[in-house]
Amino acid sequence: MSMYAVVDPATGETLKEYPTITDDELREAIARADQAHREWSTSATVAERASLLRRVGELHTERRKDLAEIIVAEMGKPIGQARGEVAFCASIYEFYADNAEALMADEPIELLGGEGSAVVRRSSLGVLLGIMPWNFPYYQVARFAGPNLIIGNTILLKHAPQCPQSAEAMQEIFNDAGFPDGAYVNIYATNEQIEWVIADPRVRGVSVTGSERAGAAVAEIAGRNLKKVVLEMGGSDPFILLGTDDLDKAVEDAVAARMDNAGQSCNAAKRFIVIDELYDPFLEKFTAALTAVKPGDPHERETELGPLSSRLAADRLEDQVRRAVEQGAKVVAGGKRNGNYFEPTVLTDITPENDAYREELFGPVAQVYRVPSEEEAVALANDTPFGLGSYVMTNDPEQAERVADAIDAGMVYVNIVGADSAELPFGGTKRSGFGRELGRYGADEFVNKKLIRIS
Numbered sequence: 005m006s007m008y009a010v011v012d013p014a015t016g017e018t019l020k021e022y023p024t025i026t027d028d029e030l031r032e033a034i035a036r037a038d039q040a041h042r043e044w045s046t047s048a049t050v051a052e053r054a055s056l057l058r059r060v061g062e063l064h065t066e067r068r069k070d071l072a073e074i075i076v077a078e079m080g081k082p083i084g085q086a087r088g089e090v091a092f093c094a095s096i097y098e099f100y101a102d103n104a105e106a107l108m109a110d111e112p113i114e115l116l117g118g119e120g121s122a123v124v125r126r127s128s129l130g131v132l133l134g135i136m137p138w139n140f141p142y143y144q145v146a147r148f149a150g151p152n153l154i155i156g157n158t159i160l161l162k163h164a165p166q167c168p169q170s171a172e173a174m175q176e177i178f179n180d181a182g183f184p185d186g187a188y189v190n191i192y193a194t195n196e197q198i199e200w201v202i203a204d205p206r207v208r209g210v211s212v213t214g215s216e217r218a219g220a221a222v223a224e225i226a227g228r229n230l231k232k233v234v235l236e237m238g239g240s241d242p243f244i245l246l247g248t249d250d251l252d253k254a255v256e257d258a259v260a261a262r263m264d265n266a267g268q269s270c271n272a273a274k275r276f277i278v279i280d281e282l283y284d285p286f287l288e289k290f291t292a293a294l295t296a297v298k299p300g301d302p303h304e305r306e307t308e309l310g311p312l313s314s315r316l317a318a319d320r321l322e323d324q325v326r327r328a329v330e331q332g333a334k335v336v337a338g339g340k341r342n343g344n345y346f347e348p349t350v351l352t353d354i355t356p357e358n359d360a361y362r363e364e365l366f367g368p369v370a371q372v373y374r375v376p377s378e379e380e381a382v383a384l385a386n387d388t389p390f391g392l393g394s395y396v397m398t399n400d401p402e403q404a405e406r407v408a409d410a411i412d413a414g415m416v417y418v419n420i421v422g423a424d425s426a427e428l429p430f431g432g433t434k435r436s437g438f439g440r441e442l443g444r445y446g447a448d449e450f451v452n453k454k455l456i457r458i459s
Contacts, residue, residue, distance in 0.1 A: 239392030
């Protein structure tokens with residue numbers, strides 16, 4: 005079987021295969037991207053680039069049904085969630101089109117002394133390489149390509165091997181929107197080929213969303229070649245429940261934060277840290293609500309929980325749960341697997357000696373912890389190699405401020421879940437990576453901030 009193939013995770017059937025790019029084809033792709041940067045990026049105005057990107061967003065909306073069906077087959081996302089992902093992408097492209105002029109505007113600097121003026125002028129760097137994961141096939145691309153095409157950078161896009169058809173569909177969208185040849189180039193490349201792509205002097209930066217192992221490998225190569233890199237790795241985000249006037253709503257939010265995309269989200273809530281007086285009623289209600297989410301055919305509109313993305317993903321999660329139990333964790337509910345489907349699972353009694361305490365469990369498995377105080381809740385939340393997102397639930401505004409300040413993560417959501425938006429920066433700390441995507445900060449990563457001082 006080809007490295008790039010659509011394998012339906014619900015059935016295991018191989019639906020379509022794609023050939024890997026040859027070395028000569030890849031060299032030609034880099035050359036086209038470099039030429040597009042030297043010619044189109046320097047001649048097109050910000051407004052012209054914004055107009056093209058706006059059309060990309062419109063095409064996502066127009067092709068929403070077909071695009072959604074592709075990723076249902078590729079990675080098992082339920083069709084309703086797949087359509088939601090496409091709609092979110094359209095809003096990201098629209099955001100960058102709407103705000104392009106402001107994001108690229110000169111930034112005056114007030115001089116401390118002397119005559120004249122000074123500004124910081126933003127301009128493109130050149131060809132960028134994006135290495136994207138399978139869990140959000142369109143969204144991950146949108147938050148990388150959107151701001152960088154506005155800036156005038158050109159894109160080489162290596163998607164996950166299980167997402168070749170969505171990669172092909174996005175190439176068609178950028179072509180149909182009117183972007184010139186080389187501005188956005190999809191490449192079905194191998195990991196070995198990517199090593200020399202990063203080293204190529206025409207490639208000026210790399211953005212990776214994926215595993216710690218992949219991020220570390222890419223960062224090492226980029227570092228040897230003095231290339232800027234943005235990394236969005238995994239997360240084991242805490243959901244901290246310290247107080248509530250509506251426990252049922254807190255449970256509803258907890259389930260939503262854990263179960264989107266079958267729990268295969270980097271910034272999903274994975275560790276539920278509950279203050280002692282709420283622990284028992286929360287655990288009872290949460291377990292009932294979580295296990296009420298039944299697996300189904302991802303092509304059906306009412307399905308909320310599809311299969312895991314692949315046999316490999318299911319094998320990995322099954323092994324993690326098995327080891328967690330062998331090391332003392334208690335399975336309150338779930339824990340079983342059927343093909344690539346995994347039952348919603350609740351684990352308790354996880355100690356720091358348990359592997360699961362420090363691992364990211366990528367799937368519908370929730371760890372629930374009891375804590376006696378706010379201080380211990382924060383300490384437990386921060387006792388992880390990761391630092392992507394976090395959720396804090398409390399009915400005390402002062403406590404919300406204290407805890408938000410104390411959490412060692414890139415994002416804190418207080419009394420709200422599912423609130424990601426195009427204008428809000430996304431990224432983490434520690435082993436969750438560095439750099440930001442989305443919002444104005446996402447448009448400031450791969451840009452030359454040139455000082456112009458005039459007397």
